[in-house]
Amino acid sequence: MNALPITILGFFFGFFFGTGCALAVMYSIYTGGYRHGVLDGLKAEKSDRYRRWALWAEKQLKKEDARQA
Numbered sequence: 001m002n003a004l005p006i007t008i009l010g011f012f013f014g015f016f017f018g019t020g021c022a023l024a025v026m027y028s029i030y031t032g033g034y035r036h037g038v039l040d041g042l043k044a045e046k047s048d049r050y051r052r053w054a055l056w057a058e059k060q061l062k063k064e065d066a067r068q069a
Helices: 003-042 048-068
Strands: none
Touching: 003 048
């Protein structure tokens, strides 16, 4: 058997298929975290972690506004 088709198949399965699976896993982790953040934001009683990060986000927005002004 010729080495070229084997090389192409190995490249395809090793690189394209492997990278696609890695990207799918990273996307599912990202969307899962995003969904959890939205659900946490909609709760009537906020968690300590949510309050802490909300303060951090407000500080970042104030810094950004100060830089632009």
